[in-house]
Amino acid sequence: MNYFKNLRFDQLRIAFYILLLAIFYQFTQFDIYEVTAYCSCKICINKLEFRDGKFASNENVYFGGAAARRGIPFGTRIKLLPLNPRDQSAVKNIFQGRTDFVIEDRGFLIRGNKIDIYIPKWLGGHKAAQKWGIRRMRILFNRS
Ligand SMILES: [Zn+2]
Numbered sequence: 001m002n003y004f005k006n007l008r009f010d011q012l013r014i015a016f017y018i019l020l021l022a023i024f025y026q027f028t029q030f031d032i033y034e035v036t037a038y039c040s041c042k043i044c045i046n047k048l049e050f051r052d053g054k055f056a057s058n059e060n061v062y063f064g065g066a067a068a069r070r071g072i073p074f075g076t077r078i079k080l081l082p083l084n085p086r087d088q089s090a091v092k093n094i095f096q097g098r099t100d101f102v103i104e105d106r107g108f109l110i111r112g113n114k115i116d117i118y119i120p121k122w123l124g125g126h127k128a129a130q131k132w133g134i135r136r137m138r139i140l141f142n143r144s
Pocket of ligand 1 (some may be wrong): 042
């Protein structure tokens with residue numbers, strides 16, 4: 001009988017399907033987000049009480065901090081995955097190539113799949129934020 005031989009083949013096939021599912025699952029971990037940038041100016045932060053040099057997490061502002069909706073806890077690490085060359089060069093020129101950020105802040109208008117990257121003055125502040133504009137990008141969440 002070829003029974004065992006067939007069984008082994010079926011097992012291999014199942015293992016292959018599980019592998020495919022695992023790869024597919026990896027892709028579902030990447031979400032498309034609308035990525036914007038902000039600074040500490042009056043236009044970006046309209047309330048004086050929030051222009052205190054601190055993020056909503058109570059950390060002092062720093063390059064590497066970003067704002068997200070309430071559902072994403074402070075300290076969550078994210079990675080930008082710029083796929084098209086224009087986004088890649090924007091990351092290189094405006095963020096000095098930085099793709100790793102930590103969620104430290106909240107914002108009135110930051111709901112849903114939105115990430116707002118903090119840009120300090122030494123990195124260009126408001127002008128740099130405007131230059132960045134709105135970019136749709138894949139974001140990898142480090143859920144460890
Ligand atoms: Zn600004």
